[in-house]
Amino acid sequence: xxxxxxxxxxxxxxxxxxxxxxxxxxxxxxxxxxxxxxxxxxxxxxxxxxxxxxxxxxxxxxxxxxxxxxxxxxxxxxxxxxxxxxxxxxxxxxxxxxxxxxxxxxxxxxxxxxxxxxxxxxxxxxxxxxxxxxxxxxxxxxxxxxxxxxxxxxxxxxxxxxxxxxxxxxxxxxxxxxxxxxxxxxxxxxxxxxxxxxxxxxxxxxxxxxxxxxxxxxxxxxxxxxxxxxxxxxxxxxxxxxxxxxxxxxxxxxxxxxxxxxxxxxxxxxxxxxxxxxxxxxxxxxxxxxxxxxxxxxxxxxxxxxxxxxxxxxxxxxxxxxxxxxxxxxxxxxxxxxxxxxxxxxxxxxxxxxxxxxxxxxxxxxxxxxxxxxxxxxxxxxxxxxxxxxxxxxxxxxxxxxxxxxxxxxxxxxxxxxxxxxxxxxxxxxxxxxxxxxxxxxxxxxxxxxxxxxxxxxxxxxxxxxxxxxxxxxxxxxxxxxx
Numbered sequence: 001x002x003x004x005x006x007x008x009x010x011x012x013x014x015x016x017x018x019x020x021x022x023x024x025x026x027x028x029x030x031x032x033x034x035x036x037x038x039x040x041x042x043x044x045x046x047x048x049x050x051x052x053x054x055x056x057x058x059x060x061x062x063x064x065x066x067x068x069x070x071x072x073x074x075x076x077x078x079x080x081x082x083x084x085x086x087x088x089x090x091x092x093x094x095x096x097x098x099x100x101x102x103x104x105x106x107x108x109x110x111x112x113x114x115x116x117x118x119x120x121x122x123x124x125x126x127x128x129x130x131x132x133x134x135x136x137x138x139x140x141x142x143x144x145x146x147x148x149x150x151x152x153x154x155x156x157x158x159x160x161x162x163x164x165x166x167x168x169x170x171x172x173x174x175x176x177x178x179x180x181x182x183x184x185x186x187x188x189x190x191x192x193x194x195x196x197x198x199x200x201x202x203x204x205x206x207x208x209x210x211x212x213x214x215x216x217x218x219x220x221x222x223x224x225x226x227x228x229x230x231x232x233x234x235x236x237x238x239x240x241x242x243x244x245x246x247x248x249x250x251x252x253x254x255x256x257x258x259x260x261x262x263x264x265x266x267x268x269x270x271x272x273x274x275x276x277x278x279x280x281x282x283x284x285x286x287x288x289x290x291x292x293x294x295x296x297x298x299x300x301x302x303x304x305x306x307x308x309x310x311x312x313x314x315x316x317x318x319x320x321x322x323x324x325x326x327x328x329x330x331x332x333x334x335x336x337x338x339x340x341x342x343x344x345x346x347x348x349x350x351x352x353x354x355x356x357x358x359x360x361x362x363x364x365x366x367x368x369x370x371x372x373x374x375x376x377x378x379x380x381x382x383x384x385x386x387x388x389x390x391x392x393x394x395x396x397x398x399x400x401x402x403x404x405x406x407x408x409x410x411x412x413x414x415x416x417x418x419x420x421x422x423x424x425x426x427x428x429x430x431x432x433x434x435x436x437x438x439x440x441x442x443x444x445x446x447x448x449x450x451x452x453x454x455x456x457x458x459x460x461x462x463x464x465x466x467x468x469x470x471x472x473x474x475x476x477x478x479x480x481x482x483x
Contacts, residue, residue: 022137030134031259067112149332157246157277161193177254218271226255249278258287283335292319316476338479341377370416408438422474423459
């Protein structure tokens with residue numbers, strides 16, 4: 001077992017190192033379809049498509065050079081002309097011109113085409129459409145990256161499976177991470193294994209001679225994991241046996257960036273039980289609006305009522321992951337820019353849930369991640385701060401419990417946030433750096449403010465918070481400003 005976990009840790013290190021490469025997936029910073037645009041702000045030139053050939057005419061003064069893959073193709077084509085080599089599989093064709101480059105791709109092909117400074121321009125063909133994908137070695141997402149959060153290793157998510165090949169392989173139409181792009185993929189057979197939920201049967205892609213892959217959905221998607229994941233199975237044994245190890249399930253690039261064209265699972269590739277193993281959904285994500293500000297919120301919301309909180313935070317610039325403190329598993333805090341615990345009633349929480357909230361608060365405080373406790377849940381932040389200080393050896397005693405005024409609700413914020421800068425009236429700051437704030441009880445959910453300017457004016461005037469929507473605006477301002 002120790003060797004099994006050690007190998008898994010080595011695999012994790014290798015995975016994180018691959019993602020951190022200068023032109024790896026975390027460097028992807030843009031995607032432009034050439035049937036919609038021939039140039040764009042910041043483009044190195046004008047692009048045209050004719051008879052399958054894509055040509056770029058560089059802007060005057062632009063210094064560009066062939067990428068390594070293009071250079072190898074140019075050199076390889078010259079060698080092929082002088083040798084009697086056997087015909088190679090379809091590959092890109094490339095040319096260097098006086099003021100630009102030309103290339104032609106095979107179906108579903110891609111090419112690291114040319115570079116301008118620290119930017120690589122990749123040419124791709126997907127679903128009959130051609131696009132330029134930009135990879136920037138100084139991408140803000142790449143600069144922010146530390147590691148991909150993962151679930152703890154769990155041997156119960158390792159299964160002995162059976163591969164049954166299709167003869168011949170079968171074609172399937174699948175969706176992609178781009179809603180307007182579909183692809184044709186080839187499935188080579190089925191992989192089946194027994195679980196506590198019964199037999200699971202999934203269709204595999206790849207090749208039994210070079211390695212099989214499973215792309216799958218499961219009930220954790222959209223919460224603790226991305227919309228789908230993939231696991232490599234390797235080469236099946238002579239009897240068709242394969243090891244399905246979900247501890248090595250990985251995110252597709254579309255979990256990190258909006259500019260990926262990742263293939264979705266074939267229809268029916270759904271694992272019927274929650275796969276709480278492998279990579280979790282990364283909190284950091286790059287879109288046209290830049291890198292998001294990921295925010296983790298534990299809250300207990302009334303059953304049967306829609307929770308407006310995620311929409312508010314999204315409107316105000318935070319990408320909130322909302323978790324139920326009773327039911328949801330704890331994600332890694334890696335990559336999150338803030339943590340909030342919110343709730344007025346502690347009765348739904350058992351001992352395990354309360355311990356979890358103290359633990360996650362202590363982890364965030366230790367990691368210098370901004371922490372906010374709202375209402376009755378502020379108790380967990382205060383307790384966690386005391387435990388952290390005791391572990392650090394502080395001997396300054398325990399301060400009196402804050403007595404909340406009648407008709408008021410307590411909010412506490414860690415020292416990483418400056419609540420006065422968002423118009424909050426700070427009653428006191430204790431020796432540990434926690435700021436204590438009170439809000440009126442019975443605040444309405446929605447604000448009467450018509451636009452963000454009204455929120456901004458109220459915040460700058462120091463007016464008391466008049467709705468929970470306004471509180472979300474001020475908190476989002478603090479967290480985004482801290483980042």
